Amino acid sequence: MTMEKTTTAVGDNSKPKEQFVHSVFESIAGKYDLMNDILSFRRHKAWRKFTMKKMGMKHGDSAVDLCCGTCDWSIALAEASQTGNVIGLDFSRGMLEVGRRKVEERKLQDRISLVQGNAMELPFEDNAFDYATIGFGLRNVPDPVQVLNEMKRVVKPGGMVVCLELSKPMKQPFKGVYFFYFQRVLPLLGKLFAKRYEQYKWLPESLALFPDREQLVTIFRETGLQKVESFPLTGGIAALHIGLKENGNV
8 A cells, every 4th residue: 555654663662551551452342332432421422423523524535543443433434435545543453353343344344444553653654644533542642742743744735633532621510520430430330341440440540641622732733733623522521623734735
């Protein structure tokens, strides 16, 4: 495929987190969709529908979906594009296998290619896609800025970088209720439904270290993305961020 390029290994300082996150998602792949419902109060599908509307994808548009997991967003992108190619990339073979079955069930394997790879160093040429998306994955990478820079690199001039991610409610009393649920209740639900406690205990820890919505807006702008917009979702428990790659022809 002409979009691919040769890559080298990521620096050693990123390896401990990468290895731990990899082990988490390999272990929960079979229960990932169920746990997404629990994690998002069953709102993640509505959030993705809102995101797709804001993206305004046209027939024939191409996209790369990073940290694609079990490929729900990759499938939505392909269905919206109708004729364009979509690449779903994830570092977890287990997640990709679940996603591959979904893609085949929808008979979209001719337009969705799945690649096991690293979001920190994408195996694609510059200016290759109309869209680069990442859903619920940016907080899990060792260096979110590096990933956003890579997303910007691989989209065409005028292309769109899109991040849908869990966020931090800023207003009480919802903030207190949500963090109690996320820190205390969620790990217990993970243990009950997915037979994994430590993995789901780690999820709120990953969010605690992640930038809030306004901080992520600043990061988007600092990467050089233009016309950055952000949208709080469901009281701020998630957020959509969109930025455009500068178009030199404008």
